[in-house]
Amino acid sequence: MEFSEPLKLLGLTTEILESIPNEVAQELELARVISVHRDSYTISNGTIELQAELLGKLLFNASTPNDLPTTGDWVLAHIYDKTGGIIHQVMERRSLLTRKTSGKKTDYQLIGANVDVAFIVQSLDENYNLRRLERYLVMVRESKAIPVLLLSKSDLLSSEEIQQILSDISTLMPELAVTPFSSEDQTGLSEVKSQMQPGLTYCLLGSSGVGKTTLINKLIGTETYKTSSVSKIKNKGKHTTTQRHLIQLDFGPIIIDTPGMRELGSLSVEDGLDQTFSAITSLAQQCKFNDCTHTNERGCAVLAAIENGTVSAEHFSSYLKLAKESAYNEMSYQEKRKKDKMFGKHVKSVMQQKQRKY
Numbered sequence: 001m002e003f004s005e006p007l008k009l010l011g012l013t014t015e016i017l018e019s020i021p022n023e024v025a026q027e028l029e030l031a032r033v034i035s036v037h038r039d040s041y042t043i044s045n046g047t048i049e050l051q052a053e054l055l056g057k058l059l060f061n062a063s064t065p066n067d068l069p070t071t072g073d074w075v076l077a078h079i080y081d082k083t084g085g086i087i088h089q090v091m092e093r094r095s096l097l098t099r100k101t102s103g104k105k106t107d108y109q110l111i112g113a114n115v116d117v118a119f120i121v122q123s124l125d126e127n128y129n130l131r132r133l134e135r136y137l138v139m140v141r142e143s144k145a146i147p148v149l150l151l152s153k154s155d156l157l158s159s160e161e162i163q164q165i166l167s168d169i170s171t172l173m174p175e176l177a178v179t180p181f182s183s184e185d186q187t188g189l190s191e192v193k194s195q196m197q198p199g200l201t202y203c204l205l206g207s208s209g210v211g212k213t214t215l216i217n218k219l220i221g222t223e224t225y226k227t228s229s230v231s232k233i234k235n236k237g238k239h240t241t242t243q244r245h246l247i248q249l250d251f252g253p254i255i256i257d258t259p260g261m262r263e264l265g266s267l268s269v270e271d272g273l274d275q276t277f278s279a280i281t282s283l284a285q286q287c288k289f290n291d292c293t294h295t296n297e298r299g300c301a302v303l304a305a306i307e308n309g310t311v312s313a314e315h316f317s318s319y320l321k322l323a324k325e326s327a328y329n330e331m332s333y334q335e336k337r338k339k340d341k342m343f344g345k346h347v348k349s350v351m352q353q354k355q356r357k358y
Contacts, residue, residue, distance in 0.1 A: 003017055006045070006046025006047050007032075008046075009199070009252075011032070011200065012032075016074055016091055017030075019092060028076040028077060029077055030074065031043040031044055031077050032074055033075060033113075034049055034071070035246065036069070036070060036071055036244065041053070041075075043075065045079065051084055052075075052086060053084075053085075054068070054069075054086070054087050055087060055088045058089065065108045066108060067090070068110070069113075070111070070112060070113050070244075071113070071244040071246050071256055072112045072201060073090055073091070073093065073114065074091040075089060076088050093113045093114055094116075097143040097203060099111060111258060114201055115201050115203040115256065116200040117147075117196075117203075118148070119148050119149075119150050119203065120133065120137070120150065120206060121150045121152055121204055121210045121212050122149065122150075122206060123206075123209070123210040124152065124162070124180070127206075130169070130314075132207075134276060134277075134315075134322070135322065136206075137275075139205075140272070141272040141275040142271050143272075148176075148177045148178075148195065149179070150178075150179050150180075150215070151165070151180040152182070153183075153184070153210075154181055154182040154187055155182040155184045166178060179191050186218075192215070193251070196219075196255075199252060199254075200254070201253075202256070203256040203258065204216070205261070206260065207261060210260070212258070212260075213257060216255060216257055219249055244256055270326070273323055277315070277318075279305075280319050283311070286301035
């Protein structure tokens with residue numbers, strides 16, 4: 001399979017191309033998932049976009065949502081004409097953004113695959129929240145993507161107020177890149193654009209109304225995607241993005257717009273927690289007892305750091321909450337998987353009995 005220019009523009013890397021066996025490359029075509037629908041997928045081979053369905057075997061063997069394609073995935077497909085195709089295989093992912101499904105149901109929801117940089121968008125109004133930011137950072141770092149914080153609606157605050165916010169973020173998260181911008185007066189938009197490199201895939205994450213779709217329109221240069229009017233009372237637009245969609249920008253980068261997230265539950269995010277709360281996890285190794293719970297033990301390095309102001313109590317409380325939530329959801333998910341497997345075995349047993357009977 002050749003390293004074609006259209007596929008390169010879609011973000012194809014040498015690693016992906018070299019991972020395809022020669023015999024498979026002669027029968028199937030490489031494509032990227034542009035968007036996911038209820039029973040089909042929009043895919044692109046770099047030249048045309050078309051609708052594709054899953055091969056029955058791929059769907060039957062999927063044991064979790066992670067086994068199915070999502071926006072940004074590279075897939076091997078049989079394209080039988082210019083309008084249709086069958087997806088046979090999902091290629092190995094460089095990164096995978098997931099979150100716990102909303103509500104009481106314990107399962108994964110796929111957000112995007114093969115994302116290089118995740119732009120976390122918070123607006124400088126009542127949406128700005130450090131605790132919510134920590135949740136996004138855990139999710140992004142667990143996915144293996146690089147997080148960057150974009151602070152929208154910078155026209156709402158004075159330069160002094162913005163500098164104070166930047167200082168607060170730097171104190172808590174010194175390694176995090178942050179860019180304030182305003183789609184209203186264009187401030188900072190050139191800085192956002194300059195951070196984006198051709199061939200890399202970016203993803204916009206954030207709550208409804210923070211200006212993600214408006215930002216995409218500014219990057220494109222036209223009002224391509226629909227946005228709703230801004231409320232004069234709350235100073236925020238209504239959420240209009242309803243599905244994840246991969247977009248090729250004319251200056252080279254690829255970007256995935258996502259619907260706003262009201263809930264951001266965590267599920268099995270140990271690596272993301274360790275990276276986001278690295279100061280706490282590093283201190284924990286200095287505690288007197290290996291099983292220290294960091295609540296009331298003598299010789300606890302974490303509690304000592306909180307007492308002397310090295311670590312904020314709010315930051316530590318957020319860490320505990322996310323760690324407990326992740327552990328609980330993981331146990332619930334494993335229990336669900338166990339029940340699903342038992343039910344699957346039961347169904348197969350019943351089917352085998354019917355076949356023997358008839």
